[in-house]
Amino acid sequence: MGRAGETPSPEPKLDPHRKKLMLCVWWDLEGVIYWELLDSKTALTAAVYSQQLNRLAGAVRTKRPSKTKVIIQHDNARPHIAKLTKAKIQELGWEILPHSAYSPDLALPDYHLFRDLQSNLNELHFENDEEAKKWLRTYFDQKPRIFFDRGIRSLLTK
Template identity: 35%
Template sequence: MSANKVIATVFWDARGIIHIDYLQKGRTINGEYYANLLDRFNDNLKKNRPHFAKKKILFHQDNARVHTCAVAMAKIYELGYELLPHPPYSPDLAPSDYFLFPNLKKWLGGKRFDSNDEVISQTKAYFEDLDKSYFLEGMKKLDKRWTKCIELKGDYVEK
């Protein structure tokens, strides 16, 4: 036996991880859960990035139903974030999908864990060990992918 699947929601920017939420076993992410998660993220953002306090926050997320439902959109509006557009079915433009999680999965690949807590601990250690320039590189790739998407008039941006 090994640990089960662990679902993580990661909020990050060019400087690194701001907040990670690990979904409790047996729970699902719905609009209310995500809205509460946005509140927790916002608290960590204020604490970890105080220089953003008086700046407009550009917020990027994919267009999964839980992210675009009325309660989540209301929370984003309440927090005063400017939501960047994300075309439908475009994992090629979601930095966590093309950059952050694939590299984490490679690092975790082949390892066996006795518990979900061990997976969480190792995931935290992985992110803590990354050089800060790593996250900046992920944001630079987003800029390049957006440019390519525009040049391709919205067509899929391949690796």
């Protein structure tokens, strides 16, 4: 507070219209297999999700070449349960690990990852998408394998 008669100094306010990004990430016992950011202009539709699954399939072939069976778990969001998505998963020869139909939460392993990610992101602000991507690459690369292993194995104890 200033003195009477003084002009108050301006205080910068956070931009209420800051750009938001959606992180889409797929991971297993060993770590992150594939991730991408969607900007706020891109809606996650079944078509977009199916394209992501194609890119994920390529990443699985590259990063996990010895994998002969892929089991995917995702929540029950519309793009994840759409006919197009189910057809894509069948085309890829993957299996779906069911998620509780009435669960209000993320899939359990996602909760493990996103809770930790959120605690590391608190108070961070990125100037652009590239800065956010760089931070995420570093975050994922520095996570030890045991972190991901625990997240997947938590499914067995719930």
